[in-house]
Structure formats: C-alpha cells, structure tokens
Amino acid sequence: MKAAIIGASGYTGGELIRLMQSHPHVTIDVATSRQLAGRPVTSQHPHLKGFCNLTFENPDISALDTDIAFLAVPHTAAMAYVPDLLEQGIKIIDLSADYRLPKAVFEEVYGTPHTAWKDIPYGLCELHRDACKNAPFVSNPGCFPTGATLAAAPLAEKAHTVIYDSKTGVSGAGDSPSATTHFPNVGDNFTAYKLTSHRHLAEMRQELVHLGSPARCYFTPHLLPVNRGILTTAHILLDEPIEQKEVEKLYQDYYKNEPFVRYQRPSLNSVRGSNFCDLMVEASENRVVAVSVIDNLVKGASGQAIQNMNLMCGWDETTGLMTPGMLP
Amino acid sequence: MKAAIIGASGYTGGELIRLMQSHPHVTIDVATSRQLAGRPVTSQHPHLKGFCNLTFENPDISALDTDIAFLAVPHTAAMAYVPDLLEQGIKIIDLSADYRLPKAVFEEVYGTPHTAWKDIPYGLCELHRDACKNAPFVSNPGCFPTGATLAAAPLAEKAHTVIYDSKTGVSGAGDSPSATTHFPNVGDNFTAYKLTSHRHLAEMRQELVHLGSPARCYFTPHLLPVNRGILTTAHILLDEPIEQKEVEKLYQDYYKNEPFVRYQRPSLNSVRGSNFCDLMVEASENRVVAVSVIDNLVKGASGQAIQNMNLMCGWDETTGLMTPGMLP
Amino acid sequence: MKAAIIGASGYTGGELIRLMQSHPHVTIDVATSRQLAGRPVTSQHPHLKGFCNLTFENPDISALDTDIAFLAVPHTAAMAYVPDLLEQGIKIIDLSADYRLPKAVFEEVYGTPHTAWKDIPYGLCELHRDACKNAPFVSNPGCFPTGATLAAAPLAEKAHTVIYDSKTGVSGAGDSPSATTHFPNVGDNFTAYKLTSHRHLAEMRQELVHLGSPARCYFTPHLLPVNRGILTTAHILLDEPIEQKEVEKLYQDYYKNEPFVRYQRPSLNSVRGSNFCDLMVEASENRVVAVSVIDNLVKGASGQAIQNMNLMCGWDETTGLMTPGMLP
Amino acid sequence: MKAAIIGASGYTGGELIRLMQSHPHVTIDVATSRQLAGRPVTSQHPHLKGFCNLTFENPDISALDTDIAFLAVPHTAAMAYVPDLLEQGIKIIDLSADYRLPKAVFEEVYGTPHTAWKDIPYGLCELHRDACKNAPFVSNPGCFPTGATLAAAPLAEKAHTVIYDSKTGVSGAGDSPSATTHFPNVGDNFTAYKLTSHRHLAEMRQELVHLGSPARCYFTPHLLPVNRGILTTAHILLDEPIEQKEVEKLYQDYYKNEPFVRYQRPSLNSVRGSNFCDLMVEASENRVVAVSVIDNLVKGASGQAIQNMNLMCGWDETTGLMTPGMLP
Incomplete structure (x- = not known):
C-alpha cells in the first residue's frame, strides 16, 4: 500500500518514516514540505540516510497518487487538505488538532473557525478501537x-x-x-x-x-x-x-x-x-x-498513527510496531 | 566566629564552605569526615581549591573548639552528637532529619528510636523567624x-x-x-x-x-x-x-x-x-x-542553614547570602 | 538457530536481546548472570518486557544447549569459558578484550596472564571481513x-x-x-x-x-x-x-x-x-x-557482534541490523 | 566608579552584572539594548531580580555619563562605538572580536573592513598583564x-x-x-x-x-x-x-x-x-x-573583562573575582 506524509519535515514526519521501515504492508512514497521542497528527505532527517530516497515536494493533493495520507501539519492546516483527500477516496490520519474536538469546542479552544468539520473517530485506540476499525478518517490524539x-x-x-x-x-x-x-x-x-x-x-x-x-x-x-x-x-x-x-x-x-x-x-x-x-x-x-x-513522538504521535492505520486497514493492530524501547 | 562542619564530605558540606566564603563574621575551621580523615578538603571539593586549606578530621566533639556546629550527617547520626555539643555551649544547626518532627512522629516515619530528642525551632525562616532568633539549636528543614x-x-x-x-x-x-x-x-x-x-x-x-x-x-x-x-x-x-x-x-x-x-x-x-x-x-x-x-542545596539545605545561623546569632538575616543565581 | 548470552545483565547483554528481536534466524534462549540468577531478564531490562521471557541463570557451560555464545563479560572472565565452548563446537563471539590482542600485548596492557590464548579474527568487519566469514570464533573490537x-x-x-x-x-x-x-x-x-x-x-x-x-x-x-x-x-x-x-x-x-x-x-x-x-x-x-x-553499544559492541555472527554463519552481513538511528 | 554595558541583553551582559555584584569599586548604571529598550533588565535576566533595577536603554554614546564601558556586542558593532568613547575619555573593554587581531588579519578572518582600527593590548591577563595595566582600552580575548x-x-x-x-x-x-x-x-x-x-x-x-x-x-x-x-x-x-x-x-x-x-x-x-x-x-x-x-562566560568573557578592568584601573587584579566555582 502507498502512503503519503503531508508535512514531513518535522519530528512526527521523521518518525513516521523511521517506524514504517518495519511495516510489511506500506511504503511511503510521498513526503511533502513547502519549505524544503526539492531537497532530499535525508537532508532534514539524516538518520534515515540509506532508508529513504524521497525528495520533499510541494503538497499537491489533486495529483496525489496514494492510498493513505498522514497529515503531520499544524492545526488549521489539516482542515484545508481534508475535503480534497476525502473526495479522492484517500484514507486520512490527521495528527493535527483539527478533528479531535467537537466543532464548537475546537473553535473556542483554538480561537479560530473550523472550515471543514466532520465527526470522526478519536484515535486513542485503547478506548475507541471499534470506531477506528475500517474507518476512512481518524483523528490522532494529542500527546x-x-x-x-x-x-x-x-x-x-x-x-x-x-x-x-x-x-x-x-x-x-x-x-x-x-x-x-x-x-x-x-x-x-x-x-x-x-x-x-x-x-x-x-x-x-x-x-x-x-x-x-x-x-x-x-x-x-x-x-x-x-x-x-x-x-x-x-x-x-x-x-x-x-x-x-x-x-x-x-x-x-x-x-x-x-x-x-x-x-x-x-x-x-x-x-x-x-x-x-x-x-x-x-x-x-x-x-x-x-x-x-x-x-x-511514538505512542503520542506517529506510532499511534500507524496503530490507527492498522485498524483502519483491517490489519493486526500491532503490525510493524512490535519494537522494544531503547534503554539506556 | 568559628564554625565546624560535622560531616563535611557531602554536597551540603561543600556548599556550606562555598557559601561561607562571602560571610563576613564566620570562619569554618573544622571539617570532619570519618571516611576522608587526613585528606585535604579540596580532594573532595576541588572547586574550593584556593579557598579552603582544611584537612578532613575525625569528629571529636569533646575536643571541639568552635562556636557553632553544622551537623551535615545522615539521620540518626546527628542525635548522637547533640548532647555533647549542647553541654559545651556550642550552637547547633542540624541539617539532618533528627529534630524536624515530634519524637513519636520521627520514630514512626524513620522507623528508629530517637535517643536524644528535644523540642527546638523548625528553621523554615519565613514561618518560624521569631523562634529561631537567638535560639541555641535549630533544625534545618528538608529540601x-x-x-x-x-x-x-x-x-x-x-x-x-x-x-x-x-x-x-x-x-x-x-x-x-x-x-x-x-x-x-x-x-x-x-x-x-x-x-x-x-x-x-x-x-x-x-x-x-x-x-x-x-x-x-x-x-x-x-x-x-x-x-x-x-x-x-x-x-x-x-x-x-x-x-x-x-x-x-x-x-x-x-x-x-x-x-x-x-x-x-x-x-x-x-x-x-x-x-x-x-x-x-x-x-x-x-x-x-x-x-x-x-x-x-542552598535554600533547601546549606543556604537556609546560614540564614538560620544569622538569626541565631542576631545578625542581619541576609548576611553573606545576597548573591544572585547563576543563569544560564 | 539458538544463541546464548553469557553475562546478559549489562548494557551489551540488553542490546543483544533488543537487536535480536529483528533477526529472522536466531533466538536467544539462554541469558546468564551470576548475580541475578533466578530473576526475570526484564527485571534488569524493563524495556524488553513483552519481548523476552527468559530468566537469568547461572552460567553452566557444560550443559549449554546452544549454537552460538556471546561472551558479554569483563576481561579475563571470557578466557575461562572459551575452551569448554570450543570443545562443544559452539561458535563464540567474545565482546570482552581477551582475544583482541596478541598474547604478550594483552598480558602487558591488561596486567594479567592469559590462560587460554588463541589467534582468532579481530571482528572489525570492514577491515577483517574475509577472516570472519565462517570463522568459529571471533573477537569483537573495543568501542x-x-x-x-x-x-x-x-x-x-x-x-x-x-x-x-x-x-x-x-x-x-x-x-x-x-x-x-x-x-x-x-x-x-x-x-x-x-x-x-x-x-x-x-x-x-x-x-x-x-x-x-x-x-x-x-x-x-x-x-x-x-x-x-x-x-x-x-x-x-x-x-x-x-x-x-x-x-x-x-x-x-x-x-x-x-x-x-x-x-x-x-x-x-x-x-x-x-x-x-x-x-x-x-x-x-x-x-x-x-x-x-x-x-x-551497537556498532561499538552488540550490533557489530551480530554483524560478526552473520559473517560467521554465512548470512547476509546486514541481516537483522538494517534499522535507522533514532533522532531526536 | 561608574560602568556601562553596551549590549547588555546577552549572556556576557548578564554575567557582567552578576559578577559585578561582588565588586567593591564599581556600579553598573547603564545597560543598553536596542531590542529591549524600555524593559527592565530583569525581564531578560530574571536571576538578577533584587540586584539590578536598571532598565535597558538605547545606546547613546554622546550622552553617556560613565567611567568605563564594556562593549558586549557582536563583531563590527564594537568598532562603531569606539571612537566616540575614546574621545570622551571613557575607558573601554571590548568583548567583541574587533580589536583582537592586526587590522589585515581581522579583515581577512572576519571578511569585513575595519573602520576604526587601533593597536591595543590583548587582554589575556596572564600573558599581557603589563600591557593591560593602566591601559585606557583593552581587547578581551575570545573564549x-x-x-x-x-x-x-x-x-x-x-x-x-x-x-x-x-x-x-x-x-x-x-x-x-x-x-x-x-x-x-x-x-x-x-x-x-x-x-x-x-x-x-x-x-x-x-x-x-x-x-x-x-x-x-x-x-x-x-x-x-x-x-x-x-x-x-x-x-x-x-x-x-x-x-x-x-x-x-x-x-x-x-x-x-x-x-x-x-x-x-x-x-x-x-x-x-x-x-x-x-x-x-x-x-x-x-x-x-x-x-x-x-x-x-567568566574567564572566557565577562570575568576576564573584570580582571582587565582591575588592571586598567590599578586595582588588585582579583578584586571582586575571588569566588569559587559551583559544584555540583
């Protein structure tokens, strides 16, 4: 399966790519960044050298050839991408805050109108597992x-x-x-x-x-x-x-x-x-x-996003995620 | 005035010596440590090289020629020194836990009998200032x-x-x-x-x-x-x-x-x-x-001990302590 | 294939277990520690909870049922195990210093006699790859x-x-x-x-x-x-x-x-x-x-040990090791 | 004596004020910062609250009523202040790089012309003590x-x-x-x-x-x-x-x-x-x-600057600086 990361220059973008190295069913083949467009992903994420040969590109949703999109962008930026993605039948996992709260609560807490609100599952898997299973669009919880x-x-x-x-x-x-x-x-x-x-x-x-x-x-x-x-x-x-x-x-x-x-x-x-x-x-x-x-960055962001992807795609929830922590 | 530090090898001992460098009325001339007896104080506290020429000595209370003693020892060790010090008319500031609580509470919390209990002021200066003024023996609060x-x-x-x-x-x-x-x-x-x-x-x-x-x-x-x-x-x-x-x-x-x-x-x-x-x-x-x-180590231990000393000796409470913090 | 870690309580032991989780051909089924014998490995390596169900056991080389042994012990401890292991035809990777230097140099540098010296490959793979391939016993370099x-x-x-x-x-x-x-x-x-x-x-x-x-x-x-x-x-x-x-x-x-x-x-x-x-x-x-x-702990110890194991066993040198670093 | 710090918002500015608290002969009464003009010095240096009541002001050399000026500004900014300061007979200690090297070397290394060069003592006190004594203008070495x-x-x-x-x-x-x-x-x-x-x-x-x-x-x-x-x-x-x-x-x-x-x-x-x-x-x-x-920040900047000030003013070189380090 193909995945795209919209907003791949930050830490959660880097973690999505790092963690996905051990996922058997998914390949990331689009990584967008307005600021770094044209530069190799490894210029920003040097630990991924040898693992990721992508180049950052400008986000162009209408031309996106992918099965699932991770929105790793600041709040209010995600809502701008969602309608187009849904229209193309692309699954979405939103790591921003845009879809975690009811519309009115969001607007009050974040002090900004919501232009594309939808009621979707809140992807804290342990509490909302059933709602996330096979869902086309899930909101990834805050850390x-x-x-x-x-x-x-x-x-x-x-x-x-x-x-x-x-x-x-x-x-x-x-x-x-x-x-x-x-x-x-x-x-x-x-x-x-x-x-x-x-x-x-x-x-x-x-x-x-x-x-x-x-x-x-x-x-x-x-x-x-x-x-x-x-x-x-x-x-x-x-x-x-x-x-x-x-x-x-x-x-x-x-x-x-x-x-x-x-x-x-x-x-x-x-x-x-x-x-x-x-x-x-x-x-x-x-x-x-x-x-x-x-x-x-993992259970609090990119790892849980993959856990949600697994639920949304009907795979075993732990696929690609069964890696121990690193101590010391 | 002369001061002795009983148990001077630890961090609170080192801080007492460091802070006392700017105190105009007091000189530390005894620093005890059973373990390091015979070694220079600066072997343990190298930052004090050039400021402290003392050698650690074994604690010998009966021969102690000092005006005030700081007990910077573990709990239960302090109570062993107190009666002798009081008998000699030496002022005491106890940095251990031995005199912070009523006898029964101490014995329960620390799981050990108290062999030389006394009811003395609890030296949280901001709350017990009057009790500490001119007191011969004060207990320094926990950090x-x-x-x-x-x-x-x-x-x-x-x-x-x-x-x-x-x-x-x-x-x-x-x-x-x-x-x-x-x-x-x-x-x-x-x-x-x-x-x-x-x-x-x-x-x-x-x-x-x-x-x-x-x-x-x-x-x-x-x-x-x-x-x-x-x-x-x-x-x-x-x-x-x-x-x-x-x-x-x-x-x-x-x-x-x-x-x-x-x-x-x-x-x-x-x-x-x-x-x-x-x-x-x-x-x-x-x-x-x-x-x-x-x-x-300062307001939570050695600095507050000096603040208490100032109160006990009738000096301005801030004597020797008006030094700004160090940032970064 | 079965592997044993002799001296598994330290950091290199923990790393061998952590890294081996992604190795397709090897299972660690013995983890020794004299000090922690009888306690679960995860009591010492809590990050491995859910990944390693072993209990530390006393090292008993004569009863060891394994194909390859990692010696993650201090210098001079490794040489005590080597002859017995070789006799049983168990492959060895020694992470200690015991076999990195010629006998005379070892004895001078480490100030102790070598009781079981052998001339074996120095497992800095990039420089000694051919010598390590299919070798029964390799010395893992210092970090x-x-x-x-x-x-x-x-x-x-x-x-x-x-x-x-x-x-x-x-x-x-x-x-x-x-x-x-x-x-x-x-x-x-x-x-x-x-x-x-x-x-x-x-x-x-x-x-x-x-x-x-x-x-x-x-x-x-x-x-x-x-x-x-x-x-x-x-x-x-x-x-x-x-x-x-x-x-x-x-x-x-x-x-x-x-x-x-x-x-x-x-x-x-x-x-x-x-x-x-x-x-x-x-x-x-x-x-x-x-x-x-x-x-x-990885290229400087346990990772390179696995790289050597791969060479010794005729597998692709990168087997189980192609994992990116973790940043930040 | 009165001192001014030109460029007091940075770490070296903060350290000059902190260290000067224990200097008996000098009071800092001007602290400039273009960016923070009008704000209290302690808004930037909160550790100095209770010690420094100054407000950052815009640097105005012609109106400067001071005996000595510390230039704690980036290279090339110092040379812009120097001629005016010298004309007013104000002693100068330059913490920037502007006067540490011969003109030609400076211009090559820093890639910019020097507009007000002078040959002054390099204030590494241990090597240039005599040159710094009573000098009106000294360059403080790099860290x-x-x-x-x-x-x-x-x-x-x-x-x-x-x-x-x-x-x-x-x-x-x-x-x-x-x-x-x-x-x-x-x-x-x-x-x-x-x-x-x-x-x-x-x-x-x-x-x-x-x-x-x-x-x-x-x-x-x-x-x-x-x-x-x-x-x-x-x-x-x-x-x-x-x-x-x-x-x-x-x-x-x-x-x-x-x-x-x-x-x-x-x-x-x-x-x-x-x-x-x-x-x-x-x-x-x-x-x-x-x-x-x-x-x-001390011997590598502000402390050495005070050491130089002491030499320039004919005071004991250690005045105000005999404070031990802080360990731990």
Whole structure:
C-alpha cells in the first residue's frame, strides 16, 4: 500500500518514516514540505540516510497518487487538505488538532473557525478501537491526552477529581527553534508552563466524559531537559478510599489484553522509541497516584498513527510496531 | 566566629564552605569526615581549591573548639552528637532529619528510636523567624518541605486539599553512587518515586497544621536529569473559586518583606546557586496552581542553614547570602 | 538457530536481546548472570518486557544447549569459558578484550596472564571481513577502536601521526554505579581521563599496523554527559598536503560498498540505536580532520557482534541490523 | 566608579552584572539594548531580580555619563562605538572580536573592513598583564583562545605542532535561538563543527607567536550538551620526549603566581561560574596532552573583562573575582 506524509519535515514526519521501515504492508512514497521542497528527505532527517530516497515536494493533493495520507501539519492546516483527500477516496490520519474536538469546542479552544468539520473517530485506540476499525478518517490524539487518559481510565468512573501533572521532553515543541527550546534555557533546568490553560485539557476532559467519569479535570504541563517522552502523574481523588491490591488489580485487568500497555514501573527510557505506554498505580487514603509514560513522538504521535492505520486497514493492530524501547 | 562542619564530605558540606566564603563574621575551621580523615578538603571539593586549606578530621566533639556546629550527617547520626555539643555551649544547626518532627512522629516515619530528642525551632525562616532568633539549636528543614510549604503557605487556611508534585535534581540524593544516580539511568530520562510514601510528607503536613490549614496533604516526588534545584507544583483545591488578581495579590503581600522570596516565573536556573525561592500562582475555578523553585542545596539545605545561623546569632538575616543565581 | 548470552545483565547483554528481536534466524534462549540468577531478564531490562521471557541463570557451560555464545563479560572472565565452548563446537563471539590482542600485548596492557590464548579474527568487519566469514570464533573490537579506526583507515598509509581525540557516552562505563558515573559528577559537566594511557590504544595501533600505516598513534578519551555514542575526532598529520576534494573522494570510495558506513556530517543522534558509522573529513594544509560517530553499544559492541555472527554463519552481513538511528 | 554595558541583553551582559555584584569599586548604571529598550533588565535576566533595577536603554554614546564601558556586542558593532568613547575619555573593554587581531588579519578572518582600527593590548591577563595595566582600552580575548593558550603556553617554545581539540557549552553560541542551539539537536548529542576553519584559530596562532613558538597550530571545536564551560585538549608534539615530572613542574612553576590558574584535574564543574582556569598535563613519548577548563562566560568573557578592568584601573587584579566555582 502507498502512503503519503503531508508535512514531513518535522519530528512526527521523521518518525513516521523511521517506524514504517518495519511495516510489511506500506511504503511511503510521498513526503511533502513547502519549505524544503526539492531537497532530499535525508537532508532534514539524516538518520534515515540509506532508508529513504524521497525528495520533499510541494503538497499537491489533486495529483496525489496514494492510498493513505498522514497529515503531520499544524492545526488549521489539516482542515484545508481534508475535503480534497476525502473526495479522492484517500484514507486520512490527521495528527493535527483539527478533528479531535467537537466543532464548537475546537473553535473556542483554538480561537479560530473550523472550515471543514466532520465527526470522526478519536484515535486513542485503547478506548475507541471499534470506531477506528475500517474507518476512512481518524483523528490522532494529542500527546498529553494519550498518556494522561491511559493513566486515569480504569478509575475514571470512581474519581471526583483528576489532576494531570505532566512532564514532557522538548521534541513535543517541534523542530522550530525558539526561546523555549534554546538549549541554555532548558539544559540543567526545569519549568512549568500554561499552569491552568493548556489546550490539551479539552481533549482530556472529553475522554473522561467518554469514560463516564463525573470528575473535575485539571492539567499542568512542564518542560523536561530530555528529548523524548512524557511522564504524567495523575493525582486521582476518590470519594472512598481504595486498597492498593484492589487498584493494582483494577489496572492490570483493565489493560490485560492491550498489546501496548504494560503494567510496570514507568521510566521514560523503557518506552523510548517504542509505541508502549508503561504505567503503575499507588493508593493512599482517598488518593490514587497513577503514573504513565509514553514516547511523545511514538505512542503520542506517529506510532499511534500507524496503530490507527492498522485498524483502519483491517490489519493486526500491532503490525510493524512490535519494537522494544531503547534503554539506556 | 568559628564554625565546624560535622560531616563535611557531602554536597551540603561543600556548599556550606562555598557559601561561607562571602560571610563576613564566620570562619569554618573544622571539617570532619570519618571516611576522608587526613585528606585535604579540596580532594573532595576541588572547586574550593584556593579557598579552603582544611584537612578532613575525625569528629571529636569533646575536643571541639568552635562556636557553632553544622551537623551535615545522615539521620540518626546527628542525635548522637547533640548532647555533647549542647553541654559545651556550642550552637547547633542540624541539617539532618533528627529534630524536624515530634519524637513519636520521627520514630514512626524513620522507623528508629530517637535517643536524644528535644523540642527546638523548625528553621523554615519565613514561618518560624521569631523562634529561631537567638535560639541555641535549630533544625534545618528538608529540601522538599521548604519549597513546597512556601508555595502553599499563603493559601493554607483556605485549602481543603494540597497536592505537592515535586521534581528534584539528583544532588538531593547525596554524593554516594547508586543505581538511582547512575547517569545512564537518569540522563535523558525522568521517573517518579515513592509515589505516596516519601518521609518529607510528615514535615509538609506539620507545616500546614502550623499555618492553621485544615487541608489534606499529599506529596509525590520525581527525579529530574539536572544537578540542582527543586520545582514544586502545588495543586491547591479550595472550597470556593478565587480570582487570579486576588490570589496573586495574596501571594505578593504575604511575601513582600521576605528577602529571599521573589514573585516571578519559576525556573530552576533563576535560583541556581542562590538562597532564593521564586514562585508564581495561577487560579482556575476552585483550583490554584502555585509553583515554587529553590536550589535544593542552598535554600533547601546549606543556604537556609546560614540564614538560620544569622538569626541565631542576631545578625542581619541576609548576611553573606545576597548573591544572585547563576543563569544560564 | 539458538544463541546464548553469557553475562546478559549489562548494557551489551540488553542490546543483544533488543537487536535480536529483528533477526529472522536466531533466538536467544539462554541469558546468564551470576548475580541475578533466578530473576526475570526484564527485571534488569524493563524495556524488553513483552519481548523476552527468559530468566537469568547461572552460567553452566557444560550443559549449554546452544549454537552460538556471546561472551558479554569483563576481561579475563571470557578466557575461562572459551575452551569448554570450543570443545562443544559452539561458535563464540567474545565482546570482552581477551582475544583482541596478541598474547604478550594483552598480558602487558591488561596486567594479567592469559590462560587460554588463541589467534582468532579481530571482528572489525570492514577491515577483517574475509577472516570472519565462517570463522568459529571471533573477537569483537573495543568501542573506541571501532570508531577511531574507521575514521583513519582510508588515510592510514599516508599518515605520519594519528591522534584520536574521542568522546564517549556514559553507557561505555557499564551499568555498575561509581563516582565516575554518578549523575552530579557527569551532568552539565565534561572531563578527560587516561590522557595518554587508555588500554584501547593498543588495539588502535594494531589496526593501523594492519593497514600498513607507519603512523605514530595517540589516544585521549573524554566522558560526555550523554547516554550513548562515541564521536572520535581523528587529527591526521600527513607528510604532504592534500586537497579537500581528493580526501573526500578517498573516503567515499573507500567505504562505497560498506553497508554500515555513511559519509555525512557526524552527529551522535543520527546513529543512535543503530549499527551505522557516520563520518566526514576535512583537509587543511598537512592536517586532515576525520570525524566519526558510532553508537558504542551497537556498532561499538552488540550490533557489530551480530554483524560478526552473520559473517560467521554465512548470512547476509546486514541481516537483522538494517534499522535507522533514532533522532531526536 | 561608574560602568556601562553596551549590549547588555546577552549572556556576557548578564554575567557582567552578576559578577559585578561582588565588586567593591564599581556600579553598573547603564545597560543598553536596542531590542529591549524600555524593559527592565530583569525581564531578560530574571536571576538578577533584587540586584539590578536598571532598565535597558538605547545606546547613546554622546550622552553617556560613565567611567568605563564594556562593549558586549557582536563583531563590527564594537568598532562603531569606539571612537566616540575614546574621545570622551571613557575607558573601554571590548568583548567583541574587533580589536583582537592586526587590522589585515581581522579583515581577512572576519571578511569585513575595519573602520576604526587601533593597536591595543590583548587582554589575556596572564600573558599581557603589563600591557593591560593602566591601559585606557583593552581587547578581551575570545573564549576558545583563552583556555587553549593557557593550556599550551608553558610548552609553546618547545612544540613543533599544537592541536587544540576544544569542547564548548552551548552558551558560547549566544542567547539567540537557532537550529544549532535547538534542544533536541543538542541534548544527549555531540557534534564537531568548523573542523578546520573556526575564526578563533587566528587568535590562537597569534598568541603562540607572541610566546615565541615555532609550532604549527590547528583547532577543532565541538558542541557539548552543557550550558557553560570549555574544555580544551591540547595535543602538543615536541621534537624531543619529555618526562612527566619535568612537564608537570614546568606547568606548576609557570603558573605559580597566577591567582586564577590552578593545577588540578580539569572538570567543567570545578570552575563553573568562576574566573578560574584549571589545568593538568600528561606526557607520553614526544607528545604532551595538556587539558584546561574555563567557564566560557567568566574567564572566557565577562570575568576576564573584570580582571582587565582591575588592571586598567590599578586595582588588585582579583578584586571582586575571588569566588569559587559551583559544584555540583
């Protein structure tokens, strides 16, 4: 099968190409980038030298000869491509934020009108698997909501308050240099940002509602001096105390058939480069602390996009993704 | 005045010597270490070459000719020195955990009997200033409780729940190598530990009670791939919503006369190497997020110990400590 | 085919298991560790959870049911296993230093007698490919000599002096905590060590001689605050000046058929986790600067060991190893 | 005395203000920045909150009421200010490259005409102390040449080849974000750059000539994932072998009266934040490896500028600079 990456110059584009090397059914044969059109993909992604001979090209949807398109573009850019792609019968996985929220919520959170809205599955596979299967168009979740939601899901119904305290690696900010990503501002340092107002909160709340949770939900992100990975500490407050054994069993049962969720002590390096979410839970009085880790570029973006592609195409969900993390 | 450091081989010992270089009234003339006795202090603290000509010696309290002793030893080791020091009329600042909690609480939390307990001031200067002034013996607070308590104090009375989510640099684990501090286990990585059971929680609860707070208090620490610094994100839940302007004013007023607390965006590197605590607060509905940063080895240990010494000796509290942080 | 890892608890053991996941012909079914015998392999290598169900066992060579053994043990430990393994007709790849040097040189450099010496191929595949093909026993090169030798090889005959200035990630020091690997001693820091006397120098000189080089050879290693990777800056002094174009062509021609050597700007992250050596060269007067990067745990250890296994077993040299690096 | 910093928004500007806090004779009362004019200095340098109440202003040399001006501006910008400053009798310390080289060399190396050249002392204090004393205008050396030259100076006359292999922290690249300083391109990574053509080579060669050295001199810089510090490994080739004891004594004697040069194992963290240069030397056959470390922003920039100010003003050279490094 043929795949195209629209917006292939960034980290998620690079990861899609890297991960797809071990996928048996798909070949990426189009990689677009307005800025780098005409340059080899490996000029931007040198680790792929010997693996990818493509040249970045200008996106030209009408001439696109492909079966599936990954939209790895900023929010509002994706919605501009969607109608044409759908018309041509090309499957779509949108890694931007454009189709993750109801229209009105999107417009409020992102402060911009939505010009091509559709109601499509939210591709957090563990929670929306059936909806994604054979779907022609799926929205890939945000990196923070992925790890956070998986941390709280088994307790969602019992919680009255969920506070996600998340810590992300710098690749989550993309590949454009800025003061935020300037090494001397990050190295040997640590900061919190958007203490109460990060856009991903809307997705998190939506998923708790989807899970039938009555909980109030809060979110504070932090920036780590690491390249990849998100660790989310979910502080979950319950009406009633819960025993450690009970909550542990609850989590293990909840995820026992999930190929990409492992119950073990979370550490960014156990999942680095892989599609796994590792998590662990500890109870104390009315509070449960659930900690999850994912690689923000894999399970938090490109890996989950491939997982969604597998579902959409009727393949085994793990196809091409069963690779261990890299430690150290 | 003469000062002795009992247990001078670790990071807090090194910091006491480093910081005391700019103190006009005190000279350190004894530095003990059982393990390194006979070796120059600079063999362990090479950055002090040219500043400290002492040789580590075995601790011999009965022969100690000094005015004030800093106990920079592990918990249970400090209580063994205290009676002899007091008998000789030597002032004491204990950087260990031995005198931070009531006897029964200490014995439960640290799982060991206390053989020489006394009720002395808890040297979190901003909250216990008067008790520390001219006191002969002060207990220096834990690193986590220092930053956490300063983050929550202004709202303590209004909160029903306080969750401290703290992230510390590796120097907090001391200078002894272990799997926890092994570079490949920490570098480009991030982990949570003791999710609900860290010993410092008892100090945090004690301080909230001291502040008249009815709040439940929880604490989860994390290990950052940085050398120094603790950032604490205090998730404070209130019975009633509070406006941003109101909470901001509350914090600024609360700390307006504090020489070492600054209201500004917290970043580990703004306080690196200094005795400052920077903090900021943001309200959203019933939740307030207060974020504080300190250097765990300075305001979280040796700097605050000198601040306490200044109070105990009747000097200006800032003597020798008015040095800016080091950024980048 | 069945493979056993003798000494599987360290980083090279973990990497052998990780990399072998994509090898179509080999299954690891024995992983030994005296210290961790009885514990699951994933207790030490949590990233492998779901991929490796083995339990560490005590090494028992006489009862070993395997086709090939990887010796991932410290020097002098390997020579103790070799005779028994050979007697049973088990193929061996020795990742220790025991068989890299002539007996007398080994004994001098490592300061210990060699009790089971044999003359076997030195498995730097690019230089000793034919000797390794179908060999029953191969010695895997040191990490520093691998990257350094590949940097200098094309110019070896023309050089009168070769100075290798190498910088390694901390995983090269193994997984045992020590002052050297203690995070606060490494993070945001950088040091040189063994300025003129590192043991790997003997291998480097041996390979220059093998290449017919008359050059004097020197080596200084440094410790980087990174997990993986070695960058070697080879300062190569020639009797006569060379043009940039000429030396560039020389390198590109020399390596044009090598599957794991790429001519491009070297950056640790382009080869991270992969078996590639990226290199580049620049001439100025009589000096050429050649820079190479490898992942010390892959091309510098376990990846090259698999490359050697492929040669020894008559398979395509790249089998199971054609995976791109991970950037960022 | 009054001092002005022209171009105070960058790291060297911030360091000048930080370091000057402990200088008894000087107050900075002007800090210029075209880009940030009107904003408080602490908006850019938050660590200085409580220490510096200045507001950035547009540089207006004709109205400058000051005794000494630090030019912390990019090359070519300094030469535009110099004539006016000199005319007003204001002492100048130029931290840019504009006055470090003879006019013709500057114009070739920097590829731009020099419009206001003057022959002034090169402020590497250890080598040009007498020239700097009471001088009205001094050029502050480059960061790389400072550490490199101090490493080689004692052997300069005996060497036939000197190769400086230097590794710098990212703050050396300034505070403007770029792909080079983007965290995911630097963190857990390491690269070499300008393998044979860095501009600082001209200064290095100039100083070797000044020292009477006949040596060929080469230089290759590398970028470390650390904030501050330069470690230079000087590979020094001699016509004749030298004994370890002899070369060690040579270095110790050479620097025995230098207040800021210490003979001890070099480690970036021993000098972090301080004006020290630590160095060590090891001999092997005809090669000597000399390793030096400095903080690029202190001894490599702002600290040395203050050292020069002290010399120019007839004060003790160490005034305000006798502060130990910060470890860890």
